[in-house]
Amino acid sequence: MKVSKEDMENVAQLSRLTIADDEAGMYTEQLSHFLDYVENLKSVDTDGVEPTTYALPIENVFRDDEVKASLPRKAALQNAPEEEDGYFKVPRVLEE
Amino acid sequence: MKLYDKPAHVLHEMLAKKEISSVELTNDVFSRLDDVEGDVGAYLLTTREDAMKNAEAVDKKVAAGEEIPFLAGIPGAIKDNICTNGVKTTCASKILENFVPPYDATVMTKLKKNNTVVVGKTNLDEFAMGGSTENSAYHVTHNPWNTDCVPGGSSGGSAAAVASGSAIWALGSDTGGSIRQPASFCGVVGMKPTYGRVSRYGLVAYASSLDQIGPIARDVTDCANILNVIAGHDDMDSTSSAAAVPDYTKSLVENVKGLKIGLPKEYFIDGIDEDVEKAIRTAIDDLKNMGAEVVDISLPHTPYAISTYYLIAPAEAATNLERYDGVSYGERVSGIDVVEMMKNTRTQKFGTEVKRRIMIGNYALSAGYYDAYYLKALKVRTLIQKDYTEAFKTVDVIACPTAPTPAYKIGAMINDPLKMYLQDICTVPINLAGLPGISLPCGFSEKGMPIGLQIIGKPLDEETVIRAAFSYESTHSFAGKIANMGGKDA
Numbered sequence: 001m002k003v004s005k006e007d008m009e010n011v012a013q014l015s016r017l018t019i020a021d022d023e024a025g026m027y028t029e030q031l032s033h034f035l036d037y038v039e040n041l042k043s044v045d046t047d048g049v050e051p052t053t054y055a056l057p058i059e060n061v062f063r064d065d066e067v068k069a070s071l072p073r074k075a076a077l078q079n080a081p082e083e084e085d086g087y088f089k090v091p092r093v094l095e096e
Numbered sequence: 097m098k099l100y101d102k103p104a105h106v107l108h109e110m111l112a113k114k115e116i117s118s119v120e121l122t123n124d125v126f127s128r129l130d131d132v133e134g135d136v137g138a139y140l141l142t143t144r145e146d147a148m149k150n151a152e153a154v155d156k157k158v159a160a161g162e163e164i165p166f167l168a169g170i171p172g173a174i175k176d177n178i179c180t181n182g183v184k185t186t187c188a189s190k191i192l193e194n195f196v197p198p199y200d201a202t203v204m205t206k207l208k209k210n211n212t213v214v215v216g217k218t219n220l221d222e223f224a225m226g227g228s229t230e231n232s233a234y235h236v237t238h239n240p241w242n243t244d245c246v247p248g249g250s251s252g253g254s255a256a257a258v259a260s261g262s263a264i265w266a267l268g269s270d271t272g273g274s275i276r277q278p279a280s281f282c283g284v285v286g287m288k289p290t291y292g293r294v295s296r297y298g299l300v301a302y303a304s305s306l307d308q309i310g311p312i313a314r315d316v317t318d319c320a321n322i323l324n325v326i327a328g329h330d331d332m333d334s335t336s337s338a339a340a341v342p343d344y345t346k347s348l349v350e351n352v353k354g355l356k357i358g359l360p361k362e363y364f365i366d367g368i369d370e371d372v373e374k375a376i377r378t379a380i381d382d383l384k385n386m387g388a389e390v391v392d393i394s395l396p397h398t399p400y401a402i403s404t405y406y407l408i409a410p411a412e413a414a415t416n417l418e419r420y421d422g423v424s425y426g427e428r429v430s431g432i433d434v435v436e437m438m439k440n441t442r443t444q445k446f447g448t449e450v451k452r453r454i455m456i457g458n459y460a461l462s463a464g465y466y467d468a469y470y471l472k473a474l475k476v477r478t479l480i481q482k483d484y485t486e487a488f489k490t491v492d493v494i495a496c497p498t499a500p501t502p503a504y505k506i507g508a509m510i511n512d513p514l515k516m517y518l519q520d521i522c523t524v525p526i527n528l529a530g531l532p533g534i535s536l537p538c539g540f541s542e543k544g545m546p547i548g549l550q551i552i553g554k555p556l557d558e559e560t561v562i563r564a565a566f567s568y569e570s571t572h573s574f575a576g577k578i579a580n581m582g583g584k585d586a
Contacts, residue, residue, distance in 0.1 A: 007459070014458040015414065016421070016435070017451055018443045027455065033514055034456060038403040041472050044479065051474030054305050054335065055291055055481055055530025056555060061334040075198035081428035088424050093434045 001035040003028050100128040100261040101578045103314035104170045105321060107264060111169050114158060118151035118169030122213050125171040129215065129262035132581045137237045138247075138257040140176050141184055142216035147171060150213045157211070166321045168211040173263035175254050176217035177224055178309065179298035180204055187300050188232035189222045191426045191445035201298020202330045203267060203309055210325055215263050218253030222447045223417065224274055224302045226250050227519055230510050231449045238506070239281060240579030241545055245503040248278030254312045255282040261578045265322060266312040271302050272405055273498075273523025275310045276535035280498035280548025283537045283577055285565070286312045287319045290556045291530035292337035294323075295330030303412035304335075306405075306527040315575045316536060316566045320344035323558065339556050347562040350570050353387035357564070358491035362398035363522050369501040375539035375547040376497045383495070383568060391491050395483040398525060400476050405524040406517050407460045407473035414457025417450070452513060481529040488554045493564050497522050498535040498548035522550060532558045534565045537574035546574075 008028050012019045019027055073086055082089040099107065099121050110116045126144055133139060154169030174180060177187045179197035181204070186192045200208070207214075221231035229237040229252025237252045239245040240260035247256040251268030255278035258266050268275040270288035279286025287310045294309045301307065311322035327341045359380060364373060384390045422428035422441035429444050431437035446454070460469035487494060499522060509516045526533045531552055538549035549568065553561035569575045 003459075011455045011459045011462065014462060015451070015454045016418075016438045016442050017446070017454065018439050027452065030452060030513055031455065031459065034406070035459075037514055038407060038469065038473075041400055041403050041407075041469075041476055044397070044400055044472075044476050046472065046475035046479070049475040049478050051471055052478040052481060053474060055477075055528065056337070058335055063331070071198055078198055079195055079425035081422055081426070090423055090434050091431060091437050 001032060001039070003032045003035065099124040100264070102264070103576055104167065104264050104318045107170050108166055111154070111158060112164060118154040118213065119148065121169065122147055122151040122171050125215060125262065125264065132240070132260045133262055135238060135243050135581060136240055136256050136260045136262070137235050138218055138253040138260065138262055139173070139216045140186060140188065140219050140234055140253070143183060143214055147213045147215055150211065154211050154213070165210040167207065167325055169213055170264050171213045171215045173215050173218045173254055173257040173266040174204070175220055175251050175266070175268045177220060177269060177300040178203060178267060179300070180217065183217065185217065185300070187223050188220045188234055189445070189447065189450070190233045191420050191441070193427060195426055197298070199298065202295035202332055203326045204298065206326055215257070218251070218257055218266060220253055221250035222450050223300065223413070224250040224269055224271055225413070225449050225453050227273065227277055227516060228509070229253060230506065231447060233447050236506060239503045240581055241283060242503070244505055245545065246281065246506050248281030248499070248503060250274040251286070251312060252278045255279050255284055255286065258282070258284045258312050258314060259579050260581060264314070265318055267309060267326070268312045269299055269307055269309050270527065271306045272409060272527050273520050275312060276498050276523055276533055276548065276550060277520070279312055279535045281503035281546065283546030283574070283579070284312055284314060285316055285319050285534065285536045285575060286310065287323065287534040288526065288532060289323060289327065289558055290337065290532045292335050293532070293556065293558065294326050295328070295333040295336045297330055297332035301416040303409040304416060305412060306409060316534070316562060316569050317348055319534065320348055320562050337556065342559060344558060344562055347559040348566045349563055350567045352383055352564055352567045355388045355493065355564060356491040357383060357388050357390050358393035358487050358494040359390055360393050360395045360398070360487070360494060360496055362395050363496035365500060365521060367500065368497065369541070371541035372497050372499070372501060372547050376549055379538040379549045379568065380495055382571070383564070386567060386571065393487045393491060393494070395487060395525070397476065397480045397483050398521070401480055401525040401528060402517055402521060404473045404476045404480060405520070405528060406456070407469050408477065408528070410453040410457035411460050411470050412457070414454045414461065417454055420446070449513070477528050480525055484529045484531060492560050494552040496550050496552070498550040499523070502541040502543070502545035502547055526552055531555060532561050534561050536565050536569055537577070538568070538572070539574060
């Protein structure tokens with residue numbers, strides 16, 4: 001399946017990635033090639049088959065609602081690219 | 097005395113009997129590392145000072161007459177996607193170049209309780225995405241048996257460290273074969289436990305429904321002992337299994353009489369390397385001669401496993417890797433607003449294969465394609481799992497190659513991602529079904545490269561896998577070999 005330029009741009013946007021002009025050809029071709037390969041799934045009859053997200057039975061896990069020790073703020077912020085007054089700092093989010 | 101070439105269980109005995117000290121052993125491993133690491137490149141970071149300190153602490157315990165646990169004082173290596181408190185954890189990615197975790201992964205907490213010695217953090221394909229360790233953002237790791245070849249991946253650094261003698265044992269992680277395939281390529285033993293057997297807390301997530309931590313070691317005995325240390329339920333990982341952990345060393349028994357071994361015809365694919373097929377068939381015959389019953393079986397949905405895996409794993413990866421947005425940790429590349437900042441960060445700091453998988457994943461999850469790709473893959477996953485459930489009604493374990501070829505030359509596949517994905521045919525179905533599997537050495541190719549035999553078990557039945565593997569290993573001489581690294585052997 002040939003991936004269109006629009007599809008490629010859309011998927012890059014969803015991924016928060018910028019595809020340079022000189023890479024667009026490579027990624028589009030490789031994604032198309034990959035989608036051709038996974039076409040083989042279409043021949044599998046999955047009518048009435050339930051999807052599996054986890055191979056082994058997984059149940060909700062509950063615990064008592066007690067306050068437990070957690071990372072101190074300083075440790076939680078130690079890897080932050082930018083912080084201010086104990087908060088993570090990011091560039092402008094909203095237009096002025 | 098040369099110590100770096102011995103398995104952990106031998107060294108443990110020597111330590112306990114005071115025949116050697118941990119300082120002596122740790123020095124020997126680091127001196128071997130100094131000799132070979134330039135040619136192998138197994139490590140991203142070594143922690144020599146800490147290692148020596150911990151070795152001294154173990155020696156003091158032994159001197160005081162204390163009993164020491166199995167891994168105490170024995171130098172091991174940790175894949176660099178496992179969080180180590182206060183020690184950089186990069187995932188071989190530029191986006192985590194300076195990331196120092198403020199906490200330990202649960203497996204690290206357990207290892208520390210056992211007074212182990214950590215040599216360093218090992219190389220991998222960036223975020224564990226790849227099968228050759230060529231996708232590391234830092235350097236390529238070379239196969240100790242032939243440095244022109246890849247060590248496999250993604251735990252290539254861990255396997256190469258154990259195979260070259262710069263670690264006695266290692267931890268890796270396996271999402272689609274990332275422990276077993278490099279173990280096979282490097283002639284060591286690697287085990288992927290059942291999904292949930294080992295806590296994933298502190299393992300940097302790639303594909304959460306498939307990831308599992310496991311040991312890479314010189315022999316099956318070491319694997320069983322390491323699994324004893326790391327297995328078990330963890331409150332910090334809600335997907336970890338609550339099942340009781342048996343003593344896996346009780347399965348180190350040489351007895352396959354009456355054991356039913358399934359031989360899946362679909363795993364002997366067209367294009368399988370002749371030497372690999374010969375070695376595997378010989379190994380199966382040997383097991384038969386030892387009293388095992390070999391049964392031909394069919395896992396009919398195997399031809400769809402690669403498609404299924406390479407839709408599910410990237411979809412989970414796309415979601416997991418959303419967190420690398422330049423906000424709370426990791427690198428940041430500035431931008432005029434928050435979205436530009438995120439885009440610039442991810443575009444400049446992720447490598448090509450990671451971007452490729454994020455985009456495949458987002459494509460498969462996106463509106464209009466979700467049902468055709470992601471949901472379809474989840475349904476086929478059910479059928480793949482059913483194949484195993486059916487097979488295990490008649491057999492105890494399944495035996496097959498770990499990889500269709502021995503280690504290949506560096507650069508041979510790097511420009512053809514799909515060809516590289518197809519290499520994973522023997523390993524990915526096991527992750528999709530959540531089963532335990534081991535790879536152990538069963539011969540060498542004509543060119544002298546190791547070949548791995550894979551033994552797969554029922555969910556949570558690591559014991560039978562270990563028994564079958566131990567039985568084979570103890571009657572053959574392939575395990576426990578160290579690559580001599582072109583005469584660098586002292």
